[in-house]
Structure formats: structure tokens, C-alpha cells
Amino acid sequence: MPKLLIVTDAWRPQINGVVRSIEHLVRDLEALNVEVDILSPAEFRTVPMPGYPEIRLALATPWRVSRRIAQSAPDFIQIATEGPLGMLARLVARKQDGYTTSYHTRFPEYVSARLPVPEAWMYAVMRRFHNSGRGCFVATESLRRELAGKGFENLHIWSRGVDTTLFNPDYPPPLDLPRPVFLHVGRMAVEKNVEAFLEMDLPGSKLVVGDGPQLDDFRARYSDVTFTGAKSGRELAALYAMGDVFVFPSRTDTFGLVLLEALASGVPIAAYPVTGPKDIIGESAAGIVDEDLRKAALACLDLSRDDARDRAMAFSWQACARQFMDAVYKSYGIDRP
Missing domain, CATH: 3.40.50.2000 (Glycogen Phosphorylase B;)
Structure with missing residues (x-):
């Protein structure tokens, strides 16, 4: 059974698309007989992110992250975010068998909306982060084309899914509001x-x-x-x-x-x-x-x-998990078993 370590700076109790995507991925990868380990801020002391206090940033050190990765002994490392844990894991993984990444958030636009930092500078940082890995996973073909045009390399599609049982049109209205x-x-x-x-x-x-x-x-x-x-x-x-x-x-x-x-x-x-x-x-x-x-x-x-x-109905989490592992094996140059 292959083992995957996912390194993420976004994790519970945060509620956002990155966290939900990883949660669904973990569930469906386990159904595909892939063992999954999560390295998240839950294992470290944290501080609130400036301007976003509900997001906690891990106070980690290279030594602790290196030891944690060694203890996990994964076959593959997926770095999901470009935060403190992602940056430290990248330093460790580059000296070993490499890693893959995913491009979840338009971080350059996010930073430029809050600080006087040119987007071009931030894209240069993002390129170095993602291009030094074995592959970068993006959610859509249009994003793949866009990032390729900005100099990002080894891009693979990893789409997303939806729980069509939970989300359906048949609930009674919980609020009385004028239509539409x-x-x-x-x-x-x-x-x-x-x-x-x-x-x-x-x-x-x-x-x-x-x-x-x-x-x-x-x-x-x-x-x-x-x-x-x-x-x-x-x-x-x-x-x-x-x-x-x-x-x-x-x-x-x-x-x-x-x-x-x-x-x-x-x-x-x-x-x-x-x-x-x-x-x-x-x-x-x-x-x-x-x-x-x-x-x-x-x-x-x-x-x-x-x-x-x-x-x-055309989107399923199960198909997304299979697509993810296909991209992992391709990035590592391995034929999928």
C-alpha cells in the first residue's frame, strides 16, 4: 500500500475550500488503498495570521519538520500550501525524493489586495516554490494555461467534486425571505x-x-x-x-x-x-x-x-481522487499499479 504525506498550512478548524478538498481527498484515497498522513498546524504552537486572525500559522522549525517527515516515511509528499509548513517541508523534500504541490489559492492577488507588493514579485516566489517540485496540480484547464503562460512547469489537472447527496434541491426553506x-x-x-x-x-x-x-x-x-x-x-x-x-x-x-x-x-x-x-x-x-x-x-x-x-452530477470526489493519484505517479515517473 503506497503512503502519501500531505503537508498543509490550512486545516481544521478552518472552513474553506482547501480544507474541504483535502478532507474529501483523504477519504477517497483511503478507499483506493492509499495510506494518508497529514502534517498540519495542529501539531505545533501557532500564531494568528496578520489580518486573518482565524487562520493560525505554525511555529515550526526545519528540524521538527524534518523529523516528522522521517517518522512518517512516505512514498510521496504532497505540499498543499505555500505557508510556513509548506516552505519548510519543501526544503526537506528537495534533499530527498522530491515532492508535488497544488495551486489552490491566487496568493499573489491575495497579498497585493492587502499590501503594496507587486503581483509580479509574488508570482516569481510562487514559480520557484512550485517549479522546484516534481509536479504542480491545478483544478482547471484554464488555470493550467494561465500558469503555464506565467512560467509554471509540470502542471497536471486535479479537479474537484461535490457531495450530491448532502447538497440537493429538496430541503424545506429554513428562512422566510421574499423571492427571488x-x-x-x-x-x-x-x-x-x-x-x-x-x-x-x-x-x-x-x-x-x-x-x-x-x-x-x-x-x-x-x-x-x-x-x-x-x-x-x-x-x-x-x-x-x-x-x-x-x-x-x-x-x-x-x-x-x-x-x-x-x-x-x-x-x-x-x-x-x-x-x-x-x-x-x-x-x-x-x-x-x-x-x-x-x-x-x-x-x-x-x-x-x-x-x-x-x-x-458530472463531478465526483471519487474520480478526483483517482485523477490525483494518476498525477502523483506521473510526476514521480512511475507507472501506476
């Missing part, structure tokens, strides 16, 4: 561009689910919007199902798991024509991408909930 309900689920943070949705003149109601550093400010400024905070499980699924249109204003996400969850709930997507939404919607009738996001949101009212649900 324009829904958004995600983090309330500057890089997510949520304010573009909050500022829109739309009929009916706006429902926003999620936590983050801007939530209190948004609640104070947009009293006509229903903010629920972070939700999970069946409570989250029921909120998805009451949406009529899912509005996704982000221009920086590399995929957007929330898009699949909305589609599985029978909710069409309105988004900008950027990486993530245009890949997931594709040529289907499950949503509309347009630079005029309000126009797209209103047009989605005429789309079929069945078409949205049908599109989500």
Missing part, C-alpha cells in the same frame, strides 16, 4: 469581491452565508442583506437549496467548491467570465458568465434548476 433569493456563500474577505454583489440593485432578497474579517463591516453597512455567518452540513445545504440564483463575484478563485455545491442544490450560477466559473459551467445551461454580473444574475432567473443539478 440571490445567494452567495463564501468568505467575507477583500479578495472575494463580495461587495460587488452587495452593491447590486436586485429584486427580492440577498442571502449571504459565510464568515471572515469583513463580516461585521458588511452587516453594519448592508442592513437589507441577510447574513447568516458560517454554516455547515445539512444547515448549509438547506440554505443553498433556498437560493434562486447563486452570485459569485470573485475574480481570484482558482476553482470555487461553492459553485459545485450550488449546482448540486439546483441553483444556477451568475459569475464573471474567469477561471473557475467558466470551467465549471462550460457549455452547459447551468449558469451565465458575463462582465455585467447584475445582467447575468437576472438572466439566471430564467434557467432551469434541473440543468444546474445535472451539471453537478
Whole structure:
């Protein structure tokens, strides 16, 4: 049985797409008889990330990370994030049999939105990090082309999936809101561009689910919007199902798991024509991408909930796990058993 060590700076109790992707990957890799070990901040003392206190950064040392990797004795190392643990694991793994990475977050855009740091500088750092590994996994073909154009190498597709049993259209509405309900689920943070949705003149109601550093400010400024905070499980699924249109204003996400969850709930997507939404919607009738996001949101009212649900059925976590291991073996130059 092969053993995989996943090194991640994003882990419970964080609630985000990176954490959920890794959780699903672990479950389905174990079903494929792959032993998985996780190296996360849970094993170290942590400090809050500046500007993002709910994210904890590990206070690790090269010696401790090296010892931990030696104790795990993995066949493969996957570094999921470019944080302190990812950077230290990279130093160790480069001296051994190498590693693979995944490009989950547009870190250069994230940093530039908060600090006066040019994106080009941050992309140079990201290139060095990812190109020194055996392979870098990206969620979509359009992101692969984009990163290749920026000098990233050895790029492989690792898509994402959705739990179509949990997320479905059949929940009773948990809230009594005027129709139509324009829904958004995600983090309330500057890089997510949520304010573009909050500022829109739309009929009916706006429902926003999620936590983050801007939530209190948004609640104070947009009293006509229903903010629920972070939700999970069946409570989250029921909120998805009451949406009529899912509005996704982000221009920086590399995929957007929330898009699949909305589609599985029978909710069409309105988004900008950027990486993530245009890949997931594709040529289907499950949503509309347009630079005029309000126009797209209103047009989605005429789309079929069945078409949205049908599109989500094309994505499964099991297929994603198999695709992930195919990419690992290819990166290491090994024929998959």
C-alpha cells in the first residue's frame, strides 16, 4: 500500500475550500488503498495570521519538520500550501525524493489586495516554490494555461467534486425571505469581491452565508442583506437549496467548491467570465458568465434548476481522487499499479 504525506498550512478548524478538498481527498484515497498522513498546524504552537486572525500559522522549525517527515516515511509528499509548513517541508523534500504541490489559492492577488507588493514579485516566489517540485496540480484547464503562460512547469489537472447527496434541491426553506433569493456563500474577505454583489440593485432578497474579517463591516453597512455567518452540513445545504440564483463575484478563485455545491442544490450560477466559473459551467445551461454580473444574475432567473443539478452530477470526489493519484505517479515517473 503506497503512503502519501500531505503537508498543509490550512486545516481544521478552518472552513474553506482547501480544507474541504483535502478532507474529501483523504477519504477517497483511503478507499483506493492509499495510506494518508497529514502534517498540519495542529501539531505545533501557532500564531494568528496578520489580518486573518482565524487562520493560525505554525511555529515550526526545519528540524521538527524534518523529523516528522522521517517518522512518517512516505512514498510521496504532497505540499498543499505555500505557508510556513509548506516552505519548510519543501526544503526537506528537495534533499530527498522530491515532492508535488497544488495551486489552490491566487496568493499573489491575495497579498497585493492587502499590501503594496507587486503581483509580479509574488508570482516569481510562487514559480520557484512550485517549479522546484516534481509536479504542480491545478483544478482547471484554464488555470493550467494561465500558469503555464506565467512560467509554471509540470502542471497536471486535479479537479474537484461535490457531495450530491448532502447538497440537493429538496430541503424545506429554513428562512422566510421574499423571492427571488440571490445567494452567495463564501468568505467575507477583500479578495472575494463580495461587495460587488452587495452593491447590486436586485429584486427580492440577498442571502449571504459565510464568515471572515469583513463580516461585521458588511452587516453594519448592508442592513437589507441577510447574513447568516458560517454554516455547515445539512444547515448549509438547506440554505443553498433556498437560493434562486447563486452570485459569485470573485475574480481570484482558482476553482470555487461553492459553485459545485450550488449546482448540486439546483441553483444556477451568475459569475464573471474567469477561471473557475467558466470551467465549471462550460457549455452547459447551468449558469451565465458575463462582465455585467447584475445582467447575468437576472438572466439566471430564467434557467432551469434541473440543468444546474445535472451539471453537478458530472463531478465526483471519487474520480478526483483517482485523477490525483494518476498525477502523483506521473510526476514521480512511475507507472501506476
